[in-house]
Amino acid sequence: MARRGSYAKGVARREEILESALDVIGRKGYQNASLKEIAEVVGVTPAALLHYFGSKEELFTEVLRKRDEHDGLDPSALSADDARGAFLDVIRHNTEVPGLVALFSRLAVDAADPAHPAHPYFLDRSARLRESIADNFGGEQQPSALDPDTLARVIQAVSDGLQLQWMIDPTVDMPGIMAALIDALLPPTAPGP
Amino acid sequence: MARRGSYAKGVARREEILESALDVIGRKGYQNASLKEIAEVVGVTPAALLHYFGSKEELFTEVLRKRDEHDGLDPSALSADDARGAFLDVIRHNTEVPGLVALFSRLAVDAADPAHPAHPYFLDRSARLRESIADNFGGEQQPSALDPDTLARVIQAVSDGLQLQWMIDPTVDMPGIMAALIDALLPPTAPGP
Numbered sequence: 281m282a283r284r285g286s287y288a289k290g291v292a293r294r295e296e297i298l299e300s301a302l303d304v305i306g307r308k309g310y311q312n313a314s315l316k317e318i319a320e321v322v323g324v325t326p327a328a329l330l331h332y333f334g335s336k337e338e339l340f341t342e343v344l345r346k347r348d349e350h351d352g353l354d355p356s357a358l359s360a361d362d363a364r365g366a367f368l369d370v371i372r373h374n375t376e377v378p379g380l381v382a383l384f385s386r387l388a389v390d391a392a393d394p395a396h397p398a399h400p401y402f403l404d405r406s407a408r409l410r411e412s413i414a415d416n417f418g419g420e421q422q423p424s425a426l427d428p429d430t431l432a433r434v435i436q437a438v439s440d441g442l443q444l445q446w447m448i449d450p451t452v453d454m455p456g457i458m459a460a461l462i463d464a465l466l467p468p469t470a471p472g473p
Numbered sequence: 474m475a476r477r478g479s480y481a482k483g484v485a486r487r488e489e490i491l492e493s494a495l496d497v498i499g500r501k502g503y504q505n506a507s508l509k510e511i512a513e514v515v516g517v518t519p520a521a522l523l524h525y526f527g528s529k530e531e532l533f534t535e536v537l538r539k540r541d542e543h544d545g546l547d548p549s550a551l552s553a554d555d556a557r558g559a560f561l562d563v564i565r566h567n568t569e570v571p572g573l574v575a576l577f578s579r580l581a582v583d584a585a586d587p588a589h590p591a592h593p594y595f596l597d598r599s600a601r602l603r604e605s606i607a608d609n610f611g612g613e614q615q616p617s618a619l620d621p622d623t624l625a626r627v628i629q630a631v632s633d634g635l636q637l638q639w640m641i642d643p644t645v646d647m648p649g650i651m652a653a654l655i656d657a658l659l660p661p662t663a664p665g666p
Contacts, residue, residue: 392640437634447585464618
């Protein structure tokens with residue numbers, strides 16, 4: 281029982297560190313921070329960070345996973361009715377957490393190396409995001425000129441690509457451009473009788 | 474005259490180094506290479522690289538500029554008739570130079586820092602690319618549901634975003650997805666009488 285209690289405490293402590301890292305990175309950015317600097321702002325020792333995550337790259341990858349949880353990326357979390365609104369809300373929220381947008385983009389590049397801890401994360405996230413988009417946009421109710429998988433890849437690409445533009449020029453209207461594209465590819469259908 | 478001759482030689486030598494770096498990076502990648510490693514594969518001394526470019530970041534930025542020259546990114550280089558084909562050719566060519574795609578993506582992220590030498594490059598490239606897209610796609614001949622600036626931002630975002638997907642999963646069909654999107658947003662018009 282003592283062991284089980286200590287395991288549960290470890291899980292809780294790991295969660296606390298993740299939530300704290302998510303908050304700090306969102307507000308202040310990660311700016312190529314060292315493990316020591318991250319530990320300091322999160323309020324733990326570098327040894328504790330390594331104990332719970334193994335490396336800085338693993339911690340960063342888990343921060344992105346935790347963010348996806350908060351953003352409700354899973355297909356089941358969106359209903360068809362509010363998929364467009366929920367998706368645009370995530371993009372709007374991103375404009376308030378520039379540090380997470382920068383971390384996501386940087387890790388997306390680094391993860392091209394199959395040995396990087398974020399490589400499986402990005403493969404998996406991409407598959408889930410496409411499933412979510414294919415389930416919630418298009419379909420018989422809302423026909424598109426693009427097949428569901430192509431539509432999903434395009435929406436994902438625009439989301440990631442607009443972030444690169446926005447990081448260099450923060451006046452780029454990410455949610456406005458995405459809304460215009462969704463409306464162009466998926467014209468709203470008249471409500472049924 | 475001697476000075477002028479020596480200046481011209483310097484310009485020519487700088488060009489040679491750039492072309493060599495463009496070729497080597499395209500084929501072998503840049504893989505976080507040190508200045509010393511880059512100098513070695515390009516076939517010059519690290520001191521020569523610093524003399525001509527000032528820093529590794531400046532060299533990388535100039536490599537991307539040189540690539541744009543080769544790709545004919547300037548608006549004047551495309552005629553309206555073959556804009557779609559020329560644009561897709563560039564994307565097809567990109568699949569053969571993974572090292573340049575990786576370098577471009579990594580610098581796009583790093584350039585978010587206004588002090589990075591690639592920051593003005595990306596701002597300027599983005600403006601020229603949008604001008605090129607607005608001039609060559611859409612317009613009265615080929616009306617789109619998106620206004621020209623939004624259309625340009627979307628096409629640029631899809632291009633950059635598909636690269637992130639492709640680096641992680643090389644089976645992603647970048648030219649095929651882009652072609653489908655252009656056709657969906659800009660349906661080919663029937664030839665006039």
